[in-house]
Amino acid sequence: MPTPHYGQPRYRTIANELRQRIEDGEIPPGALLPAESTLTSEFRVSRGTIRHAIAALRDAGLVATEHGRGTYAVAFVPPASQAETKEREVAADADLAILFKIEVGAALIEREVIVRRSGRAQEVVRTYRLPDCAL
Amino acid sequence: MPTPHYGQPRYRTIANELRQRIEDGEIPPGALLPAESTLTSEFRVSRGTIRHAIAALRDAGLVATEHGRGTYAVAFVPPASQAETKEREVAADADLAILFKIEVGAALIEREVIVRRSGRAQEVVRTYRLPDCAL
DNA sequence: AGAAATTTGTCCGTATGTATC
DNA sequence: AGATACATACGGACAAATTTC
Numbered sequence: 001m002p003t004p005h006y007g008q009p010r011y012r013t014i015a016n017e018l019r020q021r022i023e024d025g026e027i028p029p030g031a032l033l034p035a036e037s038t039l040t041s042e043f044r045v046s047r048g049t050i051r052h053a054i055a056a057l058r059d060a061g062l063v064a065t066e067h068g069r070g071t072y073a074v075a076f077v078p079p080a081s082q083a084e085t086k087e088r089e090v091a092a093d094a095d096l097a098i099l100f101k102i103e104v105g106a107a108l109i110e111r112e113v114i115v116r117r118s119g120r121a122q123e124v125v126r127t128y129r130l131p132d133c134a135l
Numbered sequence: 136m137p138t139p140h141y142g143q144p145r146y147r148t149i150a151n152e153l154r155q156r157i158e159d160g161e162i163p164p165g166a167l168l169p170a171e172s173t174l175t176s177e178f179r180v181s182r183g184t185i186r187h188a189i190a191a192l193r194d195a196g197l198v199a200t201e202h203g204r205g206t207y208a209v210a211f212v213p214p215a216s217q218a219e220t221k222e223r224e225v226a227a228d229a230d231l232a233i234l235f236k237i238e239v240g241a242a243l244i245e246r247e248v249i250v251r252r253s254g255r256a257q258e259v260v261r262t263y264r265l266p267d268c269a270l
Numbered sequence: 271a272g273a274a275a276t277t278t279g280t281c282c283g284t285a286t287g288t289a290t291c
Numbered sequence: 292a293g294a295t296a297c298a299t300a301c302g303g304a305c306a307a308a309t310t311t312c
Contacts, residue, residue, distance in 0.1 A: 009299060035277060046301045051278085059194070067278055068309030099249060099256035114234060121234035124263040144280060170296060181282045186297085203290030203296055 011052035014043055018053065022062060022073045023087070029075035033063065087111045089131070096128055107131050146187035149178055153188065157197060157208045167205040168198065222246045231263055 021027045034042070039050045054071055057063045065071040090110045097104040108128050115123040156162045169177070174185045189206055192198045200206040225245045232239040243263050250258040 011299080037277075048302090049300060052299085065278070066309085067307070068276075070277065070309090096256075096259060099259055101256075121231075121236075124231060124234055126261045126263075128259040128261075146280075172296075183283090184281060187280085200297075201290085202288070202298075205290095205296065 010043075010045055011049045011056065014039070014045070014050065014053040015056040018057060019060075019062060023085070027073050029073050032070040032072045035070060085111065085113050090128075100128075100130060102130075145178075145180055146184045146191065149174070149180070149185065149188040150191040153192060154195075154197060162208050164208050167207045170205060220246065220248050225263075227263075235263075235265060237265075 018027075018033065027033060033039075033054070036047055036050050036054070040047050043050065054063065054065065058065060058071075062074060063071050064074055088110055089107050091105045092100065092102055092108050094104055096102075096108060097106065100106075100108070102108075109131055111127045111129075113125045113127075114121050115125075153162075153168065162168060168174075168189070171182055171185050171189070175182050178185065189198065189200065193200060193206075197209060198206050199209055223245055224242050226240045227235065227237055227243050229239055231243060232241065235241075235243065237243075243265065246262045246264075248260040248262075249256050250260075
């Protein structure tokens, strides 16, 4: 296979996959990600592509890397109370469309964090980003 | 030559050199940097190393790159990521009404944080809470 | 303490895809 | 359409930091 990168480049696909594992708790905060060599085997891509994907996660602040040690998921501080997180794809409303410079109804990724205290929501945080964001 | 990178790595040396040219006005704001191929010849390094150096400058907010065009020095200081915050009262939609255990249309305080990067929104965070909440 | 194995960091050369001029 | 320029991807080699034995 030469190097066709139709649509989404591979490093971005891999970055999203790894991000998903972190957000799903499959790779808990502080835990090491698989080594680059391992990821190379798993995704069947060159090491450079794996490093590119990890660099994207690092830029997004999701992971940190140390020289002879490895790359680990960064621990984020949970907001004291219980928080539940959902992520879904939504259509951009008029306001968001302007901000992101996209068309109304275009796809956006919404991440919703609900902070509850004794059943009732205390705070609801909705974060929007572009689907093809480097993250 | 194999790969001796004693002391400072080459891509960093090159990044510093280019930064110097920008700060000295040799490459004025808005002007294009030499093409990657040109820099490859000038510094006698591979294109990957040049790209690494330019990526460092980009992360620092000193330059911007456009696909088939080139890399140019940015006009002003790194607006790296500028956040603006607005706060307003909104009516609860169906989802929020359930979460907060209030009626649809009841008042909620919405705080919107827009993280921009060179004009376009990179991330939009909307936080909802009850009007009579502290903070 | 020291050697080996593991893992990330740097660099090269090449090939091909894609956007702009 | 052609030339130019950046983007993605491969594979190989060696350096440097860390961990393990």
